Amino acid sequence: MKLNELTISELRRLLDDREVKPGEVLDDIYNRIDAVDDKVKSYITITKDVAYEMAKDAEQAILSNKASLLTGIPVAVKDNMCTKDISTTCASKILHNFKPPYESTVTARLKEQGYILTGKTNLDEFAMGSSTENSGFHTTRNPWDLERVPGGSSGGSAAAVAADECIAALGSDTGGSIRQPAALCGVVGLKPTYGRVSRYGLVAFASSLDQIGPITKNVADAAIMLNAIAGHDPSDSTSAPMDVPDFANVLGHDIKGLKIGIPKEYFIEGMDKDIEDSVRTAIKKLESLGAIPVEVSLPHTGYAVATYYILATSEASSNLARYDGVKYGFRVDGKDLLDMYMNTRAQGFGSEVKRRIMLGTYALSAGYYEAYYKKGQQVRTLIKQDFDNAFKNVDVIVTPTSPSAAFKIGEKATDPLQMYLSDIFTISVNLAGVPAISIPCGFTRDNLPVGLQIIGKHFDEESIFKIAYAYEQSTEWHLRRPQL
Amino acid sequence: MMKYEAVIGLEVHAQMLTDTKMFCGCSTRFGSEPNTQTCPVCIGMPGVLPVMNKKALEFTIKTGLATNCKISPYSRFARKNYFYPDLPKGYQISQYELPICEGGYIEIVLDGEAKRIGITRIHMEEDAGKNIHEGSGPYSFVDLNRAGIPLMEIVSEPDIRSPKEAAEYMKKLRTILRYLGVCDGNMEQGSLRCDANVSIRPVGQKEYGTRAEVKNINSFKFVEKAMEYEIKRQIKVVEEGGRVIQETRLWDSNKGITESMRGKEEAHDYRYFPEPDLVPIAADKEWIDEIRSTLPELPDAKRERFISGYxxxxxxxxxxxxxxxxxxxxxxxxxxxGKPKIVANWIITNIFKRLKEEDKEINETLLKPKHLVSLLSLIDAGSTSSTMAKTIILDEIFKSGKMPEDIVKEKGLVQISDAGEIEKAIDEILAKSQKEVERYKSGDEKLIGFFVGQIMKATKGKANPQMVNELLKKKLS
Incomplete structure (x- = not known):
């Protein structure tokens, strides 16, 4: 077995026992990248030189018995998180030449834990999309079927983990952008509670919804990654000033008697039969492990997608105003200032980004604000209350992650509404701010992975980990690997 | 002829005297090299987040308390969206709904009458940078040192009825801000800025007229002038059968006029919405009380105490x-x-004149209260004349900071109060001025001044003027 195919926990043992060196792990990673990334196209930037430098430091740390959680572990980072002096493009032409002069809090924390940066992964431009087809550079392929999308927007990170082009990865999730690609690529993806992880250095799409989280090969690795990045950050006022538990502690705990809510609104007519079968079987499995299924209702589910596309685009229209050609990034000159602004933004942004900027600008305009943005906020409150009410009776809520498995490249690209519906099961979670994980729970007849979503209460990632781990230990879905 | 009255509301921007910017740790020092006081946060790099400066919040609450405002227990920031090169994020973090202070007032006194001008709201926001148009190239420069400096926006009710009231309001507001130490109040340097909403209406009419917003009033002396011009302009428009239109006008201090900058149609739609990167502000009562307890005695209270106490x-x-x-x-x-009335009088007459000449405030000179007190007691004791005190001696104090008694000794300025010596000088002068003596005796009493002048000259100004007067009159009678 190659070292790049191992998990964080497996490598941790080998590294700490000095059976392998960080540089050797990297050799296998980059051999794999050289072999498959032409096909999968997970990465935008490969940081090989930086990685081997970091590997030296990691080796030193291990030799002097100062290894931390991630010392010597190769991790890929979605290209919308700032890495000092290393290209950070958001898969957008408008930032094609941008090298941040500062480090994001998450990558700074990974550094403290000794990680090795393998490279920056592909995404839908500014994290707007569900397939990476909106990347300004290239579309990433699903390692299970290269004709299909890996999901998005963290498609590059999910594909890189699934294709063993890294050991683990960071993604960001605004409406499902970690969980949906994790489901489509057959890996584990966690969106923590809003406020659990600092957003400082994450290039904002929708500030009140964005959250960074891990994409990993199994649940235990997700817990390790969250341990490394979670916790209050003075640079992010929206990060929660509260203590963070050791998430690894709950792994292996009994789940007997835990109540799992099954929202009736999530098993809808027209849902892919294979998906529904896999999820229902998974729920039976949880029941056999002692969990108690309880039907719950999230009555405002039907409004979630509409609400999301008003609020997220409103915030985005403002967040993306800074890309004006004045200070950094791409600029196209013009005959005057207005002309320069318009040329730069017209040519620098892709069509989906422009569509969302226009939607958001419209929703915030004088005369429309009340009907759209304000109404959206009110519905968001109702959706939050749905979860609060449901969680009075259950410990977690279980749903499919995505209504369909990986779709064909180009299949939905011309129909934004169809594309927006890919996130129908994940969006409410962001609106409510609660945490959720997607774990592998089966395969369709076409041998495409299916994801199970487990949603927890605010700041209760522990229950999610407990149940996800118990399920994973009793199944083998997570051990399957795509043939490339 | 129709009589009109003006309706004016002022929006004042005050730069706060915090050490660091509103949402990052950069220095707020004035006059540094362009773009040297910047960081990823205040230049709007991708991915950065703002963190509120608590001192700025404290300063704003202080100002709210000093202007009788209600301090909101729950307040939040909002984004004001517009494109401009000096605005790095493409939006300004400000407050819109739920400002921190609301519903206060300031009292002004005009021609002996007190009047309250309502304060609608006071909110916090960040300043923009500065565009610099220099050189011959087809481009401008942007300096972001000022971007992110904390501002308070103080919005008045449309309670102001004349340019004089507007000026008085500005003066009072500036005094309060300076008392609190939250703003230096310097309009010329731009740390205090004033935009005015001006409209006119026939006297007696209840409804407001259409207002024009006058911007760029960049000096204290222009507050009144700009208002006067704008009111006259609007009256002229109406009297000529036209209608005042809602627009933004710029005050041009060189031409002394306001000029249209943009009309209502071109007005920005700022698309305000709550700032999602900052949590709402919960100012708890205990903290507000703590701030209240640090308020200094305010100008109105001090004024009353000075009048009744001194x-x-x-x-x-x-x-x-x-x-x-x-x-x-x-x-x-x-x-x-020092005796209060005399001290006050001296400050306002003799000392103010010099401060104005040197463009300094009273605490910025070598003249200390002890100098004035000792100077006054020298005059009282007759050891020096008040003429000498307010000329040569005061000059010297300003120059060297020496004590008056030392100056008097050094310069040999001790006053002659010896009657014999003075009489001798009088006799000499009278003897030399026979003609004038006769004219005086025949009724030309103005000549007394001539004799005094001659005697003072003869004694090099050292003779006690009061004694000279008395003794002279006795001799001439």
Whole structure:
């Protein structure tokens, strides 16, 4: 077995026992990248030189018995998180030449834990999309079927983990952008509670919804990654000033008697039969492990997608105003200032980004604000209350992650509404701010992975980990690997 | 002919005297090299987040308390969206719904009458940078040192009815801000800025007229002038059968006029919405009470106390309390033994004149309260004349900071109060001026001044003028 195919926990043992060196792990990673990334196209930037430098430091740390959680572990980072002096493009032409002069809090924390940066992964431009087809550079392929999308927007990170082009990865999730690609690529993806992880250095799409989280090969690795990045950050006022538990502690705990809510609104007519079968079987499995299924209702589910596309685009229209050609990034000159602004933004942004900027600008305009943005906020409150009410009776809520498995490249690209519906099961979670994980729970007849979503209460990632781990230990879905 | 009255509301921007910017740790120092006081946060790099400066919040609450506002227990920031090169994020973090302070007032006194001007709201926001148009190239420069400096926006009710009231309001507001130490109040340097909403209506009409917003009033002396011009302009428009249109106008201080900048159609739609990167502000009551307890005695209270406690005239009290340092200087002098009325009078006449010449505030000179007190007692004792005190001696104090008694000794300025010596000088002059003596005796009493002048000249100004007068009159009668 190659070292790049191992998990964080497996490598941790080998590294700490000095059976392998960080540089050797990297050799296998980059051999794999050289072999498959032409096909999968997970990465935008490969940081090989930086990685081997970091590997030296990691080796030193291990030799002097100062290894931390991630010392010597190769991790890929979605290209919308700032890495000092290393290209950070958001898969957008408008930032094609941008090298941040500062480090994001998450990558700074990974550094403290000794990680090795393998490279920056592909995404839908500014994290707007569900397939990476909106990347300004290239579309990433699903390692299970290269004709299909890996999901998005963290498609590059999910594909890189699934294709063993890294050991683990960071993604960001605004409406499902970690969980949906994790489901489509057959890996584990966690969106923590809003406020659990600092957003400082994450290039904002929708500030009140964005959250960074891990994409990993199994649940235990997700817990390790969250341990490394979670916790209050003075640079992010929206990060929660509260203590963070050791998430690894709950792994292996009994789940007997835990109540799992099954929202009736999530098993809808027209849902892919294979998906529904896999999820229902998974729920039976949880029941056999002692969990108690309880039907719950999230009555405002039907409004979630509409609400999301008003609020997220409103915030985005403002967040993306800074890309004006004045200070950094791409600029196209013009005959005057207005002309320069318009040329730069017209040519620098892709069509989906422009569509969302226009939607958001419209929703915030004088005369429309009340009907759209304000109404959206009110519905968001109702959706939050749905979860609060449901969680009075259950410990977690279980749903499919995505209504369909990986779709064909180009299949939905011309129909934004169809594309927006890919996130129908994940969006409410962001609106409510609660945490959720997607774990592998089966395969369709076409041998495409299916994801199970487990949603927890605010700041209760522990229950999610407990149940996800118990399920994973009793199944083998997570051990399957795509043939490339 | 129709009589019109003006309706004016002022929006004042005050730069706060915090050490660091509103949402990052950069210095707020004035006058550094362009773009040297910047960081990823205040230049709007991708991915950065703002963190509120708590001192700025404290300063704003302080100002709210000093202007009788209600402090909101729950307040939040909002984004004001527009594109401009000096605005790095493409939006300004400001407050819109739920400002931190609301519903206060300031009292002004005009021609002896007190009037309350309502304060609609006071909110916090960040300043923009500065565009610099220099050189011959087809481009401009952007300096972001100012971007992110904390501002307070103080919005008045449309309670102001004349340019004089507007000027008085600005003066009072500036005094309060300076008392609190939250803003230096310097309009010329731009740390205090004033936009005015001006409209006119026939006297007696209840409804407001259409207002024009006048911007760029960049000096204290222009507040009144700009308003006067704009009111006249609007009256002229109406009297010529036209209609005032809602627009933004720029004050041009060189031409002394306001000029249209943009109409209502071109007005920005700022698309305000709550700032999602900052959590709402919950200012708890205990903290507000703590801030309240640190408020200094405010100008109105001080003025009242000066009038009733020291018995000085209202006019003097106004001038002395306009600046906190002046009021403190006055009180220090009184505490050191000066008589309040005389001290006040001296400050307002002799000292102010010099401060104006040197463009300094009273605490910025070598003249300390002890100098004035000792100078006054020298005059009292007849050891020096008040003429000499307000000329040569005061000059020397300003120059060297020496004590008056030392100056008197060094310069040989001790006053001659010896009757014999003075009489001798009088006799000499009278003997030399037979003609004038005769004219005086035949009724030309104005000549007394001539004799005094001659005697003072003969004694090199050292003769006690009062004694000269008395003895002279005795001799001539």
């Amino acid at each position: 018995g000085i005239p209202e006019y003097d009290a106004d001038l002395l309390t306009e600046e906190k340092v002046r009021a403190e200087w006055f009180e220090d002098a009184v505490k050191a033994g």
